[in-house]
Amino acid sequence: MHSDPKRLRELPPATALRLLGSVPIGRIVFTAHALPAIRPVNHVLVDGDVVLRCHAGAALLGAIGQVVAYEADDIDPETHAGWSVIVTGKADEVTGADEVAHYERLLRPHVDLTMEHVVRISPEIITGFELTDVTQDAKDLIA
Amino acid sequence: MHSDPKRLRELPPATALRLLGSVPIGRIVFTAHALPAIRPVNHVLVDGDVVLRCHAGAALLGAIGQVVAYEADDIDPETHAGWSVIVTGKADEVTGADEVAHYERLLRPHVDLTMEHVVRISPEIITGFELTDVTQDAKDLIA
Numbered sequence: 001m002h003s004d005p006k007r008l009r010e011l012p013p014a015t016a017l018r019l020l021g022s023v024p025i026g027r028i029v030f031t032a033h034a035l036p037a038i039r040p041v042n043h044v045l046v047d048g049d050v051v052l053r054c055h056a057g058a059a060l061l062g063a064i065g066q067v068v069a070y071e072a073d074d075i076d077p078e079t080h081a082g083w084s085v086i087v088t089g090k091a092d093e094v095t096g097a098d099e100v101a102h103y104e105r106l107l108r109p110h111v112d113l114t115m116e117h118v119v120r121i122s123p124e125i126i127t128g129f130e131l132t133d134v135t136q137d138a139k140d141l142i143a
Numbered sequence: 144m145h146s147d148p149k150r151l152r153e154l155p156p157a158t159a160l161r162l163l164g165s166v167p168i169g170r171i172v173f174t175a176h177a178l179p180a181i182r183p184v185n186h187v188l189v190d191g192d193v194v195l196r197c198h199a200g201a202a203l204l205g206a207i208g209q210v211v212a213y214e215a216d217d218i219d220p221e222t223h224a225g226w227s228v229i230v231t232g233k234a235d236e237v238t239g240a241d242e243v244a245h246y247e248r249l250l251r252p253h254v255d256l257t258m259e260h261v262v263r264i265s266p267e268i269i270t271g272f273e274l275t276d277v278t279q280d281a282k283d284l285i286a
Contacts (some may be wrong), residue, residue, distance in 0.1 A: 069179040
């Protein structure tokens with residue numbers, strides 16, 4: 001059985017952002033103790049910004065002020081079809097009470113800890129790609 | 144309706160590695176052009192090492208020789224229950240023909256491009272956590 005070949009296709013930034021906003025979980029990538037660090041978190045897309053909530057002890061608080069990457073994807077483990085979107089931009093803490101309250105209403109916490117900090121990433125670079133349907137060939141290769 | 148509170152629990156390294164090896168896709172985290180970078184890739188766990196295949200033009204080839212992080216997770220977008228495992232270690236290219244052939248048989252390529260490079264990450268730090276069942280409270284909060 002053969003279907004269309006699988007292909008990697010770059011997505012327009014607007015489409016990429018829309019996809020990122022369509023899922024609740026992603027991964028923030030930053031530097032901690034001079035090492036690459038990554039944490040899965042919940043996000044919400046608000047006016048083109050990626051907004052996260054984190055608790056007081058979270059390692060990713062060290063990312064505030066850094067240029068970070070944020071990735072979300074939806075890739076089928078079987079067929080490998082799906083998409084991945086990466087935004088890169090500075091991570092800032094949101095401190096204005098009204099703004100914090102606004103974002104807190106939109107965000108659902110990932111873990112049951114007091115979520116005391118709201119972090120906002122303003123995308124400067126948006127990269128997205130789509131993996132179209134995988135052929136049966138890939139399965140044959142590992143069969 | 145209330146179920147058990149959701150909790151973040153650290154996993155023993157051996158359990159964490161086993162979980163990482165149980166899924167085919169993860170994300171390599173490295174530095175590219177002095178910026179944090181992340182790419183979803185296929186992996187296989189061989190003798191405690193994380194092994195990836197990538198094609199000649201892949202951005203992550205720049206990660207070779209770097210200390211990188213590799214993350215895999217399985218988190219339910221609805222309940223947020225699941226796990227995340229992060230290994231940190233040096234990324235090396237596997238060049239021995241026999242070793243390359245061995246790993247190539249185990250790995251299923253992510254995209255339909257010639258996979259010319261095999262990258263191996265030897266974990267020096269293994270971090271894993273588990274998110275146990277989320278209460279209904281979280282849903283109420285955003286309802």
